[in-house]
């Protein structure tokens with residue numbers, strides 16, 4: 081019998097219409113492997129609301145609610161309440177939303193859900209822009225990036241603001257469990273989603289999902305980029321359980337961010353000076369995270 | 385006027401229940417992965433990293449590419465540590 085390092089069961093059908101090499105496609109595949117068949121998914125407007133295929137097709141083997149763009153947090157709260165009313169306690173409720181649907185338009189419903197400590201998982205698949213509608217910037221688009229609304233055709237028309245930290249925002253709600261994952265590291269990914277599943281109350285997962293057309297790279301490099309983002313400390317992997325931070329992957333020799341940025345067309349306008357600035361910001365954020373990891377052991381939810 | 389006493393009184397919603405795998409995505413390919421298992425160590429990285437769930441493992445434990453749904457993204461060929469998979473131009 082073949083041996084696999086992640087659960088063998090597939091809960092995502094082939095034949096979906098995500099782009100070749102879609103990182104979000106791997107994220108939902110791994111997420112459902114970890115959560116299993118007793119799961120209900122709510123999906124707001126985003127690529128993955130579309131990629132199941134035209135009605136009446138579906139790419140998921142579990143019940144799925146297609147909901148409005150801003151309502152993921154509210155809809156999973158409602159699903160939980162309905163299941164509780166029906167006495168169905170063994171079903172995991174999960175929202176699968178993009179970065180625009182989470183960090184921008186859905187942030188109010190998400191905040192409400194976590195503040196009530198609704199017993200559900202909120203999963204943010206982050207491709208760092210509004211991809212489904214044609215690559216518009218979101219608050220999760222990183223500093224310096226080209227998008228169609230930050231065209232980088234003149235000095236200063238790239239994304240000039242830093243990426244919003246959704247992890248910091250959800251931890252500030254004193255959420256029981258939050259974690260970052262990358263599709264480049266499926267075992268770590270599945271372990272964290274399984275951990276989330278085992279905890280009661282609100283849980284949040286932030287998944288790093290490279291997108292070939294949006295980031296302007298060739299689709300065979302999706303996994304390479306998903307790993308490089310972690311190995312350059314651009315997207316650190318960590319979890320926060322009851323306010324205690326734990327970094328789950330510490331690159332012994334972090335690669336320079338230039339390597340990561342250089343592989344994507346969305347950063348091709350960057351000057352050496354800007355790359356140095358991004359390196360500096362990345363180092364600072366990483367050092368802050370190391371400090372948080374140390375300090376939160378004694379002082380959970382420190383500073384909040 | 386109609387009154388709603390329980391959720392069972394609510395009007396139904398359209399339900400999508402046709403599995404997407406009934407749709408072939410083979411026509412998306414411009415290049416095709418060709419797998420020669422000679423050096424395969426059964427690490428299953430190709431199976432693990434396929435965004436289209438288009439690689440299965442057969443009874444003998446060999447990975448098999450299902451061309452009906454492979455979109456030719458090339459991730460499997462890039463990630464295979466033993467270079468068992470090469471991408472060939474579709475004709």
Ligand SMILES: Cc1ncc(C[n+]2csc(CCOP(=O)(O)OP(=O)(O)O)c2C)c(N)n1
Nearest residue numbers: 125126127149178179180181209210211212
């Ligand atoms: C209220 C509302 N505004 C705008 C839209 C149009 N819309 C649909 S998907 C989308 C972008 C979604 O971006 P994101 O959440 O990052 O998911 P992605 O498509 O990148 O996977 C937009 C703007 C909508 N459906 N509803």
Ligand code: SF4
Nearest residue numbers: 098099102127211291
């Ligand atoms: S645009 Fe990006 S996120 Fe959307 S389906 Fe294509 S690869 Fe996936």
Ligand SMILES: [Mg+2]
Nearest residue numbers: 178179209211
């Ligand atoms: Mg997005």
